[in-house]
Amino acid sequence: MAFPTHDEIEQCVSPTVSSYGMDVEYVRVHRAGKKSVVAIAVGADTAPGSDDLEALSRELSQLLDDKEEAGEMNFGPGYTLEVTTPGVDFPLTLPRHWRRHRYRAVRIEEEGRTSTWRIGDLKEEDGQARVVLVSREKKPSIRMMEVAPSRPGVVEIEFAHIPEAERELCALSFDDAEERQGHDK
Template sequence: MKHMAFPTSETLEALISPLVASHHLDVEGIKVNRAGKKSSVTIQLDGDQRPGLDLLEVVSQEISELFDATEERGTLNFGAGYTLEVTTPGVDRPLTLPRHWRRNRGRLVKVTQDEKQSTWRIGALDKEEARVVLVQKQGRNLVVESLVLANTPRAVVEIEFAQAPEEQLELTNMSYDEAMQWREDHA
């Protein structure tokens, strides 16, 4: 058997993506740490329905079996072995794709754009998933904005300990078009 290099995160993502997709999940990140006798592979998965521990355990087992089978065929080489960790992304992970915004609807987000930071509540995406509704309380008024995702704002979910205000949640639960109509009606 010829000697193969330890697999890259790109190689592993290409390998596991179909398996992960069969569980209605997305690969959000893979980190490969080569460390002497025991290397580690950490895989972050998420879905529109946040995966619970039972599902992560099932997917972890299936990924492990897939890695073992490809290693037996000589397609992959993990060297002396590896530990596998399958988890969900932390809340401090920036929202970079439309699905990240969709999955955090109703939550607070800190948006940094043009060196300015502001905190908003995430609403609906438009049909093309190109724009997202943002809701904010300014004084006594609620403000509804449309953020263009292509402008690549830096955005990170804010941890919130209090119950979200009902009036804001009503707006974030509206469709994109309904929220834009609300904004027109209240301008």
Template sequence: MAFPTAEELTALIAPVVATRHLDVEGLRVTKAGPKSTVAIKLDSDSRPDLDLLEVVSQEIGELFDAAEARGELSFGAGYLLEVSTPGVDMPLTQPRHWRRNRTRLVSLDVDGKKRIARIGALNAEETAVILIERNKKALSVTVLELANSPRAVVEIEFAKPAQDELDLAGRTFDEAVEETDH
């Protein structure tokens, strides 16, 4: 049996993570010496806590061990299983990433220039998102079509966000779009 690929392992763990309402945001297999590493990044709209990650890690480990015992997988001399959340440096590439980071700052790379905005609501189809930017004292609202989204990552924010930005980010997509008409 060949060493399992990331795609094979993702398919194998899909039922386990689905029962916990989690999404696989990444799975990396590193074959290194006697022990290999399987690193899995999981997330959900409700943000998994350490207790849930521990339970899921145990379930995935048991699943891998059982599949290996049946001869369906071979990790060689063994494996190290790492289960965690993606972290803030994960690029926002799916509508769920934007939804999960609503009200946070995002750094966008637009034509080689860094642009910072606050994430607002997604539209009902999850094809566009509201971006809120501060120009001195005034707030501006723009609509970003996700199909044309530049590279975007959450920006670490140390100061408390301005309340007017949070209020605008908390509005529905349609309410925020109306702000652009004024």
């Protein structure tokens, strides 16, 4: 039996990850000498704590060991399992990524230009997702953007408090922000 693919590992572990209220963000496998490292990054609406990650890691390790023992997967001479969160530089490509980072500053590249915005509310309907973005200029303004993997955002690290004007605009519901955007034109 061949070494399992990323997709096979993800399909195997997803039900267990979901039972913890989390999503599999990515699976990466790389060789580390004779053994392999299987890295599984998980995310949730509320950031998982170290105790949650440790419990999930133990359960996934047992699951993968059981699959290998049953002959359903083969990790070769052995593997090391790493269960982690994606990290701050993980690109925001799916609606859940944007929703989980509300109020955070995000860098977006469009048409060769980079701009920084603050994430507001998200609306998902008909397979489409749009996010409210608040400019970080002296007079904050609202913009709506479709969420698409082709237009990822990357969270910016901030050490200062969010300016109150930006916070107020980000706190608006999607519909209220859309109405306000119409009035500001």
